[in-house]
Amino acid sequence: MKCWKVITTALIAMLPMMAQAEKVNSTPVNASSVLQTIFGLILVLAIIVLLGWLLKRSQYFHAxxxxxxxxxxxxxxxxxxxxxxxxxxxxxxxxxxxxxxxxxxxxxxxxxxxRETHIKQSDSFAEKLKQMMQQRGNS
The missing domain is CATH 3.10.450 (Nuclear Transport Factor 2; Chain: A,)
Structure with a gap:
């Protein structure tokens, strides 16, 4: 019983702070912020699809x-x-x-x-991608 009294008292003491936090954090949602969020999500999804396509087309990453x-x-x-x-x-x-x-x-x-292509194990992803793009440009 004593524990419930402490929890209840703490919650009652926090009510004015919670009401004030809602006033500070409540911003109106406008069309530009929604469009910006949607554009950002579409951009991230497009990057994921592009990277997946590149990895699928590349023979460097096959098991x-x-x-x-x-x-x-x-x-x-x-x-x-x-x-x-x-x-x-x-x-x-x-x-x-x-x-x-x-x-x-x-x-x-x-x-x-x-034609042998030697790949060093220490090559970074950026170096491998650069080599692959150069090979695509040559063929």
Whole structure:
């Protein structure tokens, strides 16, 4: 019972301060502040979508990049069809990729020479993005 009396007394003592805080913090909401908030949210969402698209298009961030399976190149054959050259260990395969299936088109008896790109582990994200953008500009 004693604890409830202390809590009740503290709440009653805080009522004038709470009423005064509501007067100080109550600002009218106008159209410009709402538009500014909406524009900020749209901008943040657009940046998130753009970064997601860049990461999806980049081969530097795929999990299999440092493993035994590497995508060496791809050529679009239609709106949703691709020919993809992959390397599995020492063997290279040419695959036909459609939304429904993946077929082996050819197994290369002699591997094609591959241009090696070495990435240092200490590179920052900004450096990797700069390298990727430069490579896109060259091809």
């Amino acid at each position: 299999a990049h440092h493993g035994q399976l590497k995508v060496l190149g791809a050529v679009s054959l239609g709106t949703r069809e691709k020919a993809v050259l992959i390397q599995v260990g020492e063997q290279q395969l040419l695959l036909g990729v459609t939304p429904q299936q993946i077929n082996t088109l050819h197994t290369l008896s002699e591997p094609l020479p591959v």
